[in-house]
Amino acid sequence: MEIAKPYLLFLGDVHDQLAAKTAQGIVDWRRDWCVGQLRLEGCKADTGLPDKTIAEAAKAGAKTLVVGVVNAGGVLAPHWIDSIVAAIEAGMDVATGLHTRLGDTPKIAAAAKKHGAKLFDVRHPTQTFPTGKGNLRSGKRLLMVGTDCSVGKKYTALAMEKGMRDRGFDADFRATGQTGIFISGRGVAVDAVVADFIAGAAEWLTPDADPMHWDVVEGQGSLFHPSFAGVTLGLLHGAQPDAFIVCHEPTRRTMRGVDTPIPSIGEVIDLTIALGKLTNPAITCVGLSVNTEHLGEDAAFSVLDRLSREYELPATDPVRFGVEPLVDAVAELYGEPEPKPKARSTARRAR
Amino acid sequence: MEIAKPYLLFLGDVHDQLAAKTAQGIVDWRRDWCVGQLRLEGCKADTGLPDKTIAEAAKAGAKTLVVGVVNAGGVLAPHWIDSIVAAIEAGMDVATGLHTRLGDTPKIAAAAKKHGAKLFDVRHPTQTFPTGKGNLRSGKRLLMVGTDCSVGKKYTALAMEKGMRDRGFDADFRATGQTGIFISGRGVAVDAVVADFIAGAAEWLTPDADPMHWDVVEGQGSLFHPSFAGVTLGLLHGAQPDAFIVCHEPTRRTMRGVDTPIPSIGEVIDLTIALGKLTNPAITCVGLSVNTEHLGEDAAFSVLDRLSREYELPATDPVRFGVEPLVDAVAELYGEPEPKPKARSTARRAR
Incomplete structure (x- = not known):
């Protein structure tokens, strides 16, 4: 799994800065990877990045929309779906750390399929791993x-x-x-x-x-x-x-x-x-x-x-x-x- | 999760006794819960239970068909599907410890839905658990x-x-x-x-x-x-x-x-x-x-x-x-x- 950079950070309309902890961590450590933030009306969080629309972010080269916020329960808020679909239509992949899988929302799944976008649910590893071997490795x-x-x-x-x-x-x-x-x-x-x-x-x-x-x-x-x-x-x-x-x-x-x-x-x-x-x-x-x-x-x-x-x-x-x-x-x-x-x-x- | 008893043990057509280890364990410890075994042509395993057809087992009161064998890779052999569907049609639930989920086979999923059968994939817990609390419990x-x-x-x-x-x-x-x-x-x-x-x-x-x-x-x-x-x-x-x-x-x-x-x-x-x-x-x-x-x-x-x-x-x-x-x-x-x-x-x- 390798998430394509640079990112557009989606903050939704969360009510405080703590809910945007993930987005803030990305900005603190990887400012260069971020073209901007996307905030919906009522959003109280701010990472200090320039606000960008999806079209502006796409023009600036954004490869992945990162949902860098959590709301109560870690679910995907229904009124966030349109922004995610729009990002996919603009050519971006989407990545979240929510409990809800992106692909479980039919509109998102359909858009991703149509546009060949990758969906990353980092809380749900899709890889299969072998069991540990315990042998000493180099490095x-x-x-x-x-x-x-x-x-x-x-x-x-x-x-x-x-x-x-x-x-x-x-x-x-x-x-x-x-x-x-x-x-x-x-x-x-x-x-x-x-x-x-x-x-x-x-x-x-x-x-x-x-x-x-x-x-x-x-x-x-x-x-x-x-x-x-x-x-x-x-x-x-x-x-x-x-x-x-x-x-x-x-x-x-x-x-x-x-x-x-x-x-x-x-x-x-x-x-x-x-x-x-x-x-x-x-x-x-x-x-x-x-x-x-x-x-x-x-x-x-x-x-x-x-x-x-x-x-x-x-x-x-x-x-x-x-x-x-x-x-x-x-x-x-x-x-x-x-x-x-x-x-x-x-x-x-x-x- | 509570699997209904008694069981009909499905042995498929596995080639040795080791492949029927699970079924044998059930017979060793819970002989009373088993009405019989169902073996396909070529099966080399034998738990010592009476062989029964699905109809005979249903008549004897079998509530669950237990797939008590593993084949290479832990997958469901395609030629086992008909027996599983027949058991569902005869009113049984089905339980397996295979890697393959029963419900991922469309014919099995459809039969289960039609007849209201429960499918137990014991290797895939469907329950969600809370995180541990660490408090001392009674008992x-x-x-x-x-x-x-x-x-x-x-x-x-x-x-x-x-x-x-x-x-x-x-x-x-x-x-x-x-x-x-x-x-x-x-x-x-x-x-x-x-x-x-x-x-x-x-x-x-x-x-x-x-x-x-x-x-x-x-x-x-x-x-x-x-x-x-x-x-x-x-x-x-x-x-x-x-x-x-x-x-x-x-x-x-x-x-x-x-x-x-x-x-x-x-x-x-x-x-x-x-x-x-x-x-x-x-x-x-x-x-x-x-x-x-x-x-x-x-x-x-x-x-x-x-x-x-x-x-x-x-x-x-x-x-x-x-x-x-x-x-x-x-x-x-x-x-x-x-x-x-x-x-x-x-x-x-x-x-």
């Missing part, structure tokens, strides 16, 4: 794991991809959830795969690669979350990471949606290593990504300092302070990227 | 866990249901795979559920119950299997067992279908407790079920004796030596069943 993998769901795994992974690329690493973000898929144009919604194939899907997502290539895997859930730990374990076994970063939100007390207490970072490190070594005996924690949005700057510094000393690992908040300490840790443990011919000649000149 | 649960897949979990669970009922326990087998579903008439194929809902499906399967009621849960895969451990963990968290039995095949060296070595029983006990205590802090291993089919009787005794002493737990092969030591262990740890009025009066007479 390197860095996985985000969490003390809970929704603690900043996706943000950290995207920031690591950018930070590692800036340092010269050959690194690719590997999306495991819907927003990440729109941001990278590909990936697999691991939590939507049939249970028997979780590890197999993760193996497919992170195939054999050059020895110094890094897959930076988004991650899902938490090994300590009673609803989703199975998904997290299947992903861990399939991704067979060499390295992992623990993502944490220090003010949370119970896990998202349940009464289970948040585990400690130490428990997460120990269990991730204990379970992850089944498919990669060299698995190592390289650092901590701490979401300090609910803390003042002094408190944030103090938490990072305390956690870094307690676990003897670099700790940062990627949003506030960047990921350099984590990129440093990867470079120190696994080697700096091999300088490319051009970079080498620059380095010589610099000397 | 007791006994889960089978394995050092590998296919080590005798289903057999052990069914033998435990029978052994516990014979002792007076209020115990119900809870099926997590297709053969188990046919044997109990209900259940959920946990490995076929969408990944996000594994734990939720297991919670649904083992709901709140009387304090002395036991759910005996079939189990799936192994926490150490690189293909399926996610399913096993989701089931463990959702089933929140009070007690578990480790199922083991002592001659196996690598796990089924992969190159990963078999873990030790001790590793399985420790990891099951470490992970299972998230949703049931009191989780306890009550014994070992050892599949000794590849050993002579002396060797089998010796293995059971050695393992029992090594782990200080009762160890038995349910097929060879029964499950009494395991039922004893449950009774000792959790209390004997409360005597029913009738049983008590019998006991008085016996004294």
